[in-house]
Amino acid sequence: MISSSNPQRQNNSRPLESPLSQVSRSLQLDLTASQPRSLHRSSAASASLRSRQAGQPLYQFESAKPILDRWNASFLNRTASNLTNYSSYDFSRANAVKDLGSQRSGNGIVAQLVARFGRNSPDSAIQKDRFAMQAWTRVQLEAGKFYRLSSRSDDGTRFFFRDAQTGRTLTTLNGDWRDRNTRSPLWNQVVNVAQSGEYDFFVQYYENTGRATVDVKLESFAPAAQIVSSSGLNLRSKPSTLGNTPIKLLATGTTISIERTVQSPDDSRNRDWYQVTTSDGQRGFVAADSSFVQVGTTAAVIDRGTLNNPTNPIDNGGSTGIGAGIVGRKVLLTSSDRISLRADKAVAGTEITTLGLNAPVTILEKVTGGYYLNRFDQWYKVRVMENGQAKEGFIAAFYVDANTSDGRFQTAISASNPFFRPHLNELMNPTYSSTSYKPFIESVTAKYAWLKPSVVAGIGSRESAWGLALSPKGPGGTGDRGHGRGLMQIDDRYHKEFISSGLWSNPQENIRYAIDQVLARNYDHLLRNSNLRGIDLLRGAIAAYNSGLTSVKNAIAQGLDVDHFTTGQDYSWDVLNRAGWFQLNGWN
Ligand SMILES: [Ca+2]
Ligand SMILES: [Ca+2]
Numbered sequence: 001m002i003s004s005s006n007p008q009r010q011n012n013s014r015p016l017e018s019p020l021s022q023v024s025r026s027l028q029l030d031l032t033a034s035q036p037r038s039l040h041r042s043s044a045a046s047a048s049l050r051s052r053q054a055g056q057p058l059y060q061f062e063s064a065k066p067i068l069d070r071w072n073a074s075f076l077n078r079t080a081s082n083l084t085n086y087s088s089y090d091f092s093r094a095n096a097v098k099d100l101g102s103q104r105s106g107n108g109i110v111a112q113l114v115a116r117f118g119r120n121s122p123d124s125a126i127q128k129d130r131f132a133m134q135a136w137t138r139v140q141l142e143a144g145k146f147y148r149l150s151s152r153s154d155d156g157t158r159f160f161f162r163d164a165q166t167g168r169t170l171t172t173l174n175g176d177w178r179d180r181n182t183r184s185p186l187w188n189q190v191v192n193v194a195q196s197g198e199y200d201f202f203v204q205y206y207e208n209t210g211r212a213t214v215d216v217k218l219e220s221f222a223p224a225a226q227i228v229s230s231s232g233l234n235l236r237s238k239p240s241t242l243g244n245t246p247i248k249l250l251a252t253g254t255t256i257s258i259e260r261t262v263q264s265p266d267d268s269r270n271r272d273w274y275q276v277t278t279s280d281g282q283r284g285f286v287a288a289d290s291s292f293v294q295v296g297t298t299a300a301v302i303d304r305g306t307l308n309n310p311t312n313p314i315d316n317g318g319s320t321g322i323g324a325g326i327v328g329r330k331v332l333l334t335s336s337d338r339i340s341l342r343a344d345k346a347v348a349g350t351e352i353t354t355l356g357l358n359a360p361v362t363i364l365e366k367v368t369g370g371y372y373l374n375r376f377d378q379w380y381k382v383r384v385m386e387n388g389q390a391k392e393g394f395i396a397a398f399y400v401d402a403n404t405s406d407g408r409f410q411t412a413i414s415a416s417n418p419f420f421r422p423h424l425n426e427l428m429n430p431t432y433s434s435t436s437y438k439p440f441i442e443s444v445t446a447k448y449a450w451l452k453p454s455v456v457a458g459i460g461s462r463e464s465a466w467g468l469a470l471s472p473k474g475p476g477g478t479g480d481r482g483h484g485r486g487l488m489q490i491d492d493r494y495h496k497e498f499i500s501s502g503l504w505s506n507p508q509e510n511i512r513y514a515i516d517q518v519l520a521r522n523y524d525h526l527l528r529n530s531n532l533r534g535i536d537l538l539r540g541a542i543a544a545y546n547s548g549l550t551s552v553k554n555a556i557a558q559g560l561d562v563d564h565f566t567t568g569q570d571y572s573w574d575v576l577n578r579a580g581w582f583q584l585n586g587w588n
Pocket of ligand 2: 154155207208209210211212
């Protein structure tokens with residue numbers, strides 16, 4: 001907790017540029033835009049994220065459900081007149097659903113889908129000819145790397161990528177959407193992602209007549225490039241012109257392969273670099289400037305987008321009646337300012353439409369569905385009006401402000417959600433301590449009218465999974481590469497006196513310090529020095545617990561949400577959703 005954040009991270013300008021410069025642009029966006037919020041990502045990705053921000057949650061979720069690693073396919077029977085009209089496909093009413101097997105990944109292959117139906121039908125409910133298929137699988141893609149998507153199918157294929165956390169469709173590739181066969185030229189496209197993370201990779205396919213084959217591959221790829229600067233270009237051991245002498249000069253016309261795009265840690269005049277391999281196998285870095293080096297392919301960039309600025313961070317989201325709700329400000333914390341209305345209560349559900357900030361919804365039912373964000377699982381079944389027509393579907397409850405008059409924090413986590421149960425167990429009956437933390441939390445928070453014990457439960461859950469995420473587990477453990485100490489992750493760089501006292505490993509002292517010396521001080525400071533009041537003031541104090549007071553005040557000054565500079569840009573909302581879950585499980 002308490003890391004200093006860089007207020008210059010927001011950068012919403014994204015001029016249209018040549019595809020080549022989009023490659024390097026995409027990397028800049030990765031470093032300036034929001035971090036992925038989902039916590040289930042590769043350890044390599046999370047290690048690099050942790051190195052950027054000290055308050056990163058420490059725990060890693062178990063690996064994703066097996067189904068995410070497989071090809072989940074739905075089939076529709078079509079007619080000659082609507083076969084290729086993909087906008088009329090409704091896979092929520094599929095004629096058949098099939099598991100088409102694993103991704104067959106390995107050897108640089110991120111995901112491969114091979115299904116040879118021959119002249120037969122893929123399923124007894126599906127015709128031999130004139131059918132459509134949609135298959136998806138979850139993939140982990142890394143910013144800076146290049147991927148090649150290729151298809152040699154019979155007949156047409158097209159593709160899109162969805163953000164695995166928000167379910168939002170990011171990029172559609174039109175592929176080779178026409179009658180063709182496996183002897184037709186291979187279709188391929190190079191792809192970059194602007195942000196490392198998990199994506200749902202969708203393949204749409206249709207079969208007209210004759211043989212039917214799907215053969216699609218997404219693999220990592222090193223595009224060829226040529227040195228074009230007339231004086232040649234230095235190959236260097238680091239992505240920087242500083243502190244190193246060139247390995248050698250690559251002559252004009254030299255061909256190299258590009259492994260990835262990287263940013264220089266110290267060379268402000270030459271920010272963008274390529275990590276390359278020469279034809280004789282030498283590795284190094286060259287400055288990524290199109291006047292020096294020309295890349296032979298252009299990449300499609302899958303971009304989660306940058307944050308939109310909430311206009312008024314103090315707005316309470318509007319008052320709503322019973323059964324009524326609106327799309328609240330949290331939608332501004334996602335990759336875009338819209339959230340999906342889906343045919344099913346899961347991020348894989350077909351998108352019916354999207355809803356923007358303050359869109360009114362009629363809540364029909366609250367239901368438990370698929371996980372999203374930090375293992376939230378609550379969805380609203382809602383009715384919305386669009387162009388005079390009523391539409392019903394499911395929306396992630398996190399993004400909807402509903403009328404709550406019971407004094408509880410609104411939560412998008414079901415009472416029976418298994419993920420937070422171990423955190424509760426540690427609070428009540430700790431494995432690594434002889435006494436429950438709960439009575440102590442209640443006694444310290446009793447001093448503050450504005451602070452409920454459930455909020456502290458939520459912070460400790462996020463910070464350390466109440467000790468379960470620490471090394472070693474329990475109140476004496478550390479996280480955040482050793483900087484975060486104990487249950488509430490007091491940072492040794494900002495609280496030197498307390499850390500050197502050694503009291504941090506005592507659970508009661510750790511909790512007391514976190515509340516009295518950090519959270520309450522944040523609250524008092526923002527009460528005196530900001531216009532935040534009510535839940536927004538509480539949120540500001542919680543956000544500052546993660547990102548520091550300076551960052552929160554910078555966010556307010558710039559009209560941004562108080563969570564803007566927090567880890568994952570969702571810290572206070574995440575904590576309050578967890579607090580709401582603890583309230584559902586016996587806490588005040
Ligand atoms: Ca056929
Ligand atoms: Ca065919």
